[in-house]
Amino acid sequence: MSEKNKGLNDHLAHKKRIQRMKTGVVWFVFTWMMALTLISVTLIAKIHSFQEQLDIITENTIRSQQVEQQQHQSANTGDMRAYGQSLLKAGGEQQGSSGLKAGLDGSGSDEGASQEGTEDESSKDSSRPDSYKDKKEVRKVYLTFDDGPSKNTDEILDILDKYKVKATFFVTGREDKDSLKRYQEIVSRGHTIGMHSYSHKYDTIYKSRKAFKKDLRKIQKCIQEATGQKCMFYRFPGGSSNQVSKLNMGEFIRILNEEGITYFDWNAECGDASAYDYTSQEMVDNVMRDVVKYHTSVVLLHDAENKLATVEALSGIIEQIQAMDAQILPIDKDTRVVQHVSAESVED
Ligand code: ZN
Numbered sequence: 630m631s632e633k634n635k636g637l638n639d640h641l642a643h644k645k646r647i648q649r650m651k652t653g654v655v656w657f658v659f660t661w662m663m664a665l666t667l668i669s670v671t672l673i674a675k676i677h678s679f680q681e682q683l684d685i686i687t688e689n690t691i692r693s694q695q696v697e698q699q700q701h702q703s704a705n706t707g708d709m710r711a712y713g714q715s716l717l718k719a720g721g722e723q724q725g726s727s728g729l730k731a732g733l734d735g736s737g738s739d740e741g742a743s744q745e746g747t748e749d750e751s752s753k754d755s756s757r758p759d760s761y762k763d764k765k766e767v768r769k770v771y772l773t774f775d776d777g778p779s780k781n782t783d784e785i786l787d788i789l790d791k792y793k794v795k796a797t798f799f800v801t802g803r804e805d806k807d808s809l810k811r812y813q814e815i816v817s818r819g820h821t822i823g824m825h826s827y828s829h830k831y832d833t834i835y836k837s838r839k840a841f842k843k844d845l846r847k848i849q850k851c852i853q854e855a856t857g858q859k860c861m862f863y864r865f866p867g868g869s870s871n872q873v874s875k876l877n878m879g880e881f882i883r884i885l886n887e888e889g890i891t892y893f894d895w896n897a898e899c900g901d902a903s904a905y906d907y908t909s910q911e912m913v914d915n916v917m918r919d920v921v922k923y924h925t926s927v928v929l930l931h932d933a934e935n936k937l938a939t940v941e942a943l944s945g946i947i948e949q950i951q952a953m954d955a956q957i958l959p960i961d962k963d964t965r966v967v968q969h970v971s972a973e974s975v976e977d
Contacts (some may be wrong), residue, residue: 779934797959835876882970896925909945
């Protein structure tokens, strides 16, 4: 092979190499561009989907806040009938509530699984603290003690006497000598006595209309024999909105309506029926937080052997209520009712 041919061949081979390299570079750039485009498209799609999800989350948050606000307002403005009916429905359909279920075993206290208390329609605006000032009505607070009489009754009565305050005792059925004496003491010292069922056993009382009536007669008779009073006030164990009764609570409300018995729930509570062990100071704070919202407050407290913190809290509760220029009164026939499920919402 001549030198000239060799040079030509080298030149051609060199050119081919260059050509291959150029093609390689072009392919490399092209592939990169394709890859980048794909990555970009994917990223844009992802960002878009995230944005949509974010929008949905934001919208849901705003909506749930609005619903919460509306519920709060409707509960607080005492739109009793609508709220009562919804509770009534819920009460008939649902089962189980931490605080309420505790009473099923008959171990004592029941109420207080935080029920949003409401007032009747005549006090629509009263629940707002600011509107309280608009009306020149004296604030009324009704202290109510459930589940007694107990070993604590005597001390509770002494504290009430010390502050010259009358309260209401929703009692259960006990026929031992001490209990009979305590029923009498409650009445003779000027307090209101109300019924809280005889047995306080949810599964018995709320089994049927017949069972409820039987228990009602028994507690009414028990109190009448001890005190000479025919009692016309009632507090449902667990409240009228309890979710423990298998029967619709409307059935039992109708019985009380027929008998002309007025039942009271509560819109303020110290928390002594809660699973959380509140200190007596926390109980005072709990009551005051509720009481400032209403013209008429019915405060749920318990007179039970194991509720010592309630007894300890009582003086503080009374002092703070008195300091806010409110009247502490016993329930009577003129007391504005506080009912979770309105008696009027139940048809005859
Ligand atoms: Zn009770």
